[in-house]
Amino acid sequence: MARPLVSLSSHRTSVLSVRWCHALTLAWSVLWTVPGFEFNPPVYAETGPASPANHPTLNQAKRLIDANQAEEAITILRRFLATSPKPDLLDDTYLLLGAALYNAKQYGDALKYLQQLQTEFPNSEVTDRGKLMQARTHAAMGNIDLALPILTGLRNLSKDNGTKREALQLSGDFYAKKKDATRAIRAWFDEMALGTENQAEDVRTRIRDLVSETSDKKVLEQIRDAFPRSFPGDLASLRLIDLYTGRGEEHQAIRKIQQFLVNFPMHPQAAKTSELLATLQAKLRSNQFFIAAVLPLTGKLAPFSNEVLSGIQLAVEANRDRAGSASVGLIVKDFESDHASFLDDFSELLSTDRPLAVIGPLLSKNLPVMAELAERAHTPLITPAATLPNVRRLGNYVFSTALTYQLQAKRIAAYAIKEQGFSRFCILHPDTTYGRELARLFAEEVHQHQGEVIAIESYNEGEADVSAQLKRMKAQDLKRYGLSVPVDQTKLTGKLTKLDKKILYTPGFDAIFIPGRAADAGLITAQLNFHDMKVPFLGANGWNSPDFARTADSSIDGAVFVDGFFVDSPNPAVQDFVDRYKKRFQTSPTLFAMQGYDAAKFVIDAVRKGASSGEAVHDQLLTQPDLSSLAGPAAFGPDGTLNRPLFLIQIKRGRFLQLN
Numbered sequence: 001m002a003r004p005l006v007s008l009s010s011h012r013t014s015v016l017s018v019r020w021c022h023a024l025t026l027a028w029s030v031l032w033t034v035p036g037f038e039f040n041p042p043v044y045a046e047t048g049p050a051s052p053a054n055h056p057t058l059n060q061a062k063r064l065i066d067a068n069q070a071e072e073a074i075t076i077l078r079r080f081l082a083t084s085p086k087p088d089l090l091d092d093t094y095l096l097l098g099a100a101l102y103n104a105k106q107y108g109d110a111l112k113y114l115q116q117l118q119t120e121f122p123n124s125e126v127t128d129r130g131k132l133m134q135a136r137t138h139a140a141m142g143n144i145d146l147a148l149p150i151l152t153g154l155r156n157l158s159k160d161n162g163t164k165r166e167a168l169q170l171s172g173d174f175y176a177k178k179k180d181a182t183r184a185i186r187a188w189f190d191e192m193a194l195g196t197e198n199q200a201e202d203v204r205t206r207i208r209d210l211v212s213e214t215s216d217k218k219v220l221e222q223i224r225d226a227f228p229r230s231f232p233g234d235l236a237s238l239r240l241i242d243l244y245t246g247r248g249e250e251h252q253a254i255r256k257i258q259q260f261l262v263n264f265p266m267h268p269q270a271a272k273t274s275e276l277l278a279t280l281q282a283k284l285r286s287n288q289f290f291i292a293a294v295l296p297l298t299g300k301l302a303p304f305s306n307e308v309l310s311g312i313q314l315a316v317e318a319n320r321d322r323a324g325s326a327s328v329g330l331i332v333k334d335f336e337s338d339h340a341s342f343l344d345d346f347s348e349l350l351s352t353d354r355p356l357a358v359i360g361p362l363l364s365k366n367l368p369v370m371a372e373l374a375e376r377a378h379t380p381l382i383t384p385a386a387t388l389p390n391v392r393r394l395g396n397y398v399f400s401t402a403l404t405y406q407l408q409a410k411r412i413a414a415y416a417i418k419e420q421g422f423s424r425f426c427i428l429h430p431d432t433t434y435g436r437e438l439a440r441l442f443a444e445e446v447h448q449h450q451g452e453v454i455a456i457e458s459y460n461e462g463e464a465d466v467s468a469q470l471k472r473m474k475a476q477d478l479k480r481y482g483l484s485v486p487v488d489q490t491k492l493t494g495k496l497t498k499l500d501k502k503i504l505y506t507p508g509f510d511a512i513f514i515p516g517r518a519a520d521a522g523l524i525t526a527q528l529n530f531h532d533m534k535v536p537f538l539g540a541n542g543w544n545s546p547d548f549a550r551t552a553d554s555s556i557d558g559a560v561f562v563d564g565f566f567v568d569s570p571n572p573a574v575q576d577f578v579d580r581y582k583k584r585f586q587t588s589p590t591l592f593a594m595q596g597y598d599a600a601k602f603v604i605d606a607v608r609k610g611a612s613s614g615e616a617v618h619d620q621l622l623t624q625p626d627l628s629s630l631a632g633p634a635a636f637g638p639d640g641t642l643n644r645p646l647f648l649i650q651i652k653r654g655r656f657l658q659l660n
Contacts, residue, residue: 055085055089057076058080058092058093058096061073061076061077061080061096061100062096064076065096065099065103070100070101070103070104071104073096074100074101074104077093077097077100080093081097090120091117091121091126091127092126094113094114094116094117094120094121094130095117095129095130097110097113098111098113098114098117098134098137099133101113102136102137102140105140107137108141110137111134114130114131114133114134114137118134128154128160128163131153131154132151132154132166132167134147135150135151135154135167135170135174136170139170139174144177144178147170147174148171148174148175151167151168151170152171155168155171161194164194165191165194165195165199168188168190168191168194169187169191169203171183171184172184172185172187172191172206175187176210179216181210181214181219181223182222184210185207185210185223185226185227185232188203188206189203191203192204204231207232207235208235211223211232212235214239217240217297217298218298218299218302220236220239220240221240221298223236224237224240228263229263229264234263237256237260238260238269238273241253241260241273241276244256245280248330249313249330249332250280250283250284250329250330251284251330251332251333252332253276253280254277254281257273257276258277260273261273261277283329284329286327287327287328287329288327289326289327289328289329289356289607290328290329290330290331290354290355290356291312291316291328291329291330291331291355291356291357291358291359291600291603291604292330292331292332292333292349292355292358292359293308293309293330293331293332293358293360293596294333294335294346294359294360294361295308295332295333295360295361295362296335296361296362296363297309297332297335298334301362301363304362304385304592305362307590307592307593307596308362308384308385308592308593309332310585310589310593310596311384311581311589311592311593311594311596311597311600312359312597312600313584314577314580314581315597315600315601315604316329316330316600316604317584318580319604325604325608326607328356328604331349331355335360335361335362343373346373350373350377354377354379354614355379356379356380356607356613356614357379357381357603357614357617358370358374358379358380358382359382359383359384359596359599359603360382360383360384361383362384363386364383364386364387364388366386367381367383367386367388367391367398368394371391371394371395371397371398372394374397374398375395375396375397375398378397378614378615378618379397379614380398380399380603380614380618380621381395381397381399382399382599382602382621383398383399383400383401383402384401384592384596384598384599385595386400387402387404387405388400389639389641390639390641391639391640392638392639392640393639396618397614397618398640399599399636399640399642400640400641400642401595401596401598401599401602401629401642402641402642403541403564403565403591403595404641405437405438406441406641407641407643408441408515408562408563408564408646409441409444409445410441411562411646411648412442412513412540412560412562412648413442413445413446413449414445415538415560415562415659416510416513417445417446417449417451420510420536422510422536423450423452423510424452424453424454424481424508424509424510425446425451425452425454425509425510425512425513426454426455426456426473426477426509426512427442427443427455427456427513427514427515428456428457428466428469428512428513428514428516428524429457429458429459429513429514429516430458430460430516430517430520431461435458435516438513438515438540439456439515442515443456454473454476454481454508454509455472455473455476455477457470457473459516459524461517461520462519464523465527466523466527467527467531470527470528470531470533474505474531474533477507478505478508480508481509482505482506482507482509483505483506483508484503484504484505485504485506486502486504505532505533506532507532507534507535509535511535511537512528512536512537513538513539514537514538514539515539515542516539516542517542517543518545518547519545519548521537521543521548521556522548525556528555529555536558536559537556537558537559537560538559538560539560539561540561540562541561541562541564541591543561543563543649544561544566544649546656548651557653558650559650560649560650561649562646562647562648562649563647563649564591564594564595564631564644564646564647565589565590565594565631565647566656566658567589568656568658569658570658571630571631571632571658573630573632574630577594577597598629598634601629602620602621602627602628602629603617605627605628606620621636627642629642629645631645631646631647632644632645633645645660647660648660
């Protein structure tokens with residue numbers, strides 16, 4: 001119901017007590033937490049007497065809200081509004097109704113009445129309370145970015161310190177939810193300045209909890225950098241030390257301890273931290289040899305790098321547990337932590353720490369300069385993920401345990417031609433580097449085995465309809481081997497139909513190779529069947545998604561793809577690796593973890609066979625024909641790539657099954 005815009009000045013004195021009674025009513029109603037947040041009870045300024053409301057309906061609504069009977073409160077408040085109450089009761093009514101709807105999780109309706117409060121009564125004493133509830137409601141709906149500007153306005157414009165404090169607390173809570181810990185802490189510091197000492201201690205506890213529960217190293221680094229010599233920078237530093245120590249990254253832990261002692265020499269934890277420093281340094285000195293992991297552990301590539309690092313750590317830790325093994329330690333360096341000085345740092349790492357091998361980098365573009373420095377130092381450089389072909393052209397000390405496009409194309413082509421007897425193929429690939437390269441290499445493999453590629457078509461990732469490409473593919477096939485036969489439907493059904501004649505198409509090719517994402521492959525194979533291209537489907541490691549097996553159309557059943565790792569492989573070595581990885585890191589390993597594990601294990605195996613220098617490790621890697629990879633016996637080829645068994649995986653009734 002529309003309400004007139006009224007001025008409160010004429011009746012403000014007579015209803016002041018009513019207003020603040022209902023403001024206190026809101027103090028109870030907004031205590032209900034936003035999903036995903038935990039708020040302390042908000043503090044309310046006592047700027048007026050809190051006498052009972054002078055209208056029985058509003059009093060009753062207050063009692064119902066206090067008793068968590070939001071639906072009943074909503075009913076009587078809406079009936080009250082339908083009676084066209086006096087304007088001097090409307091702002092309280094809107095606020096109470098917004099609170100009741102909020103408690104009932106009817107967030108859209110709550111916003112409607114709270115907005116009506118702002119529009120009709122911009123100068124009411126309860127308007128700021130309504131804005132706080134608006135912010136909470138937006139957050140409850142998942143719209144934190146709509147809540148924060150409202151809170152910013154209250155922080156800057158409200159004349160009531162209690163309102164400002166609550167706005168600051170909520171701002172901090174919402175920033176924390178957005179993983180912006182530094183802004184959250186700054187908002188809470190501003191809140192602290194407006195409260196009592198007891199309230200300030202509550203804020204400090206909130207900040208301590210935030211830091212202690214954070215495991216994101218990048219976030220902790222940001223907190224430490226924002227508060228380098230004060231609270232909570234000290235807590236962030238100590239948390240980083242704990243994380244690095246727990247992961248066995250002694251080199252990183254030592255660096256963080258040294259920084260902490262410089263910045264906080266008189267800290268209560270300084271003595272204990274100094275003792276830990278001595279222990280870690282002694283532990284490092286006790287290692288006979290080192291492997292260095294040089295990876296981008298921050299930024300967009302951090303998830304993949306940390307998977308690689310976890311695999312490396314598992315190999316190093318397994319060696320420590322093996323009786324009689326030479327002691328091999330791990331040095332970890334974040335490639336992107338200080339990019340400007342990286343080459344100097346990398347050179348110093350090679351010359352001072354003299355690792356037996358360096359595992360890294362992640363990307364092909366970073367290989368050339370690192371390969372040059374590793375060559376000079378006679379230190380093997382093993383990339384666990386770069387798919388650059390023929391890494392040996394960058395230097396004699398460069399190796400790769402990565403799953404390359406060439407390895408995938410060779411294995412899936414060998415399966416199709418040698419094991420299945422196929423000779424004619426079509427290729428439908430995404431227009432990406434991944435898709436184009438796999439299509440090109442697969443076609444080369446087919447030609448080398450005297451096979452034929454009938455047609456090659458491309459599509460854009462996410463493209464829902466590839467019928468145009470399939471029609472062109474069919475047309476190319478019909479020019480060579482495909483058959484097209486008209487069928488009289490009346491002979492089949494005994495009656496005339498709208499489609500009284502149909503063309504029956506029989507493909508002249510044996511299989512189709514689709515090196516794309518699982519999400520696209522499911523759609524494409526269904527369309528292939530619709531166009532009568534019912535042939536075996538072949539794929540690459542982009543298909544390796546459990547959801548693909550479970551949710552894809554039945555048309556994909558029986559399709560086969562290749563990958564470098566299969567977490568459900570019955571291979572005993574793989575299952576032992578998976579079990580140990582899950583126990584150590586509480587998650588399943590990935591291809592990146594396996595490739596990091598293999599790289600570290602090869603170096604450790606070389607040490608067990610007597611290698612004690614980078615040159616000796618290099619010779620072992622170069623000449624051993626049966627390196628012990630997780631997938632089976634392997635060897636580095638002349639191009640520096642690890643030739644190892646790959647996994648052939650078939651989709652069968654919603655599950656992945658290993659064929660080899």
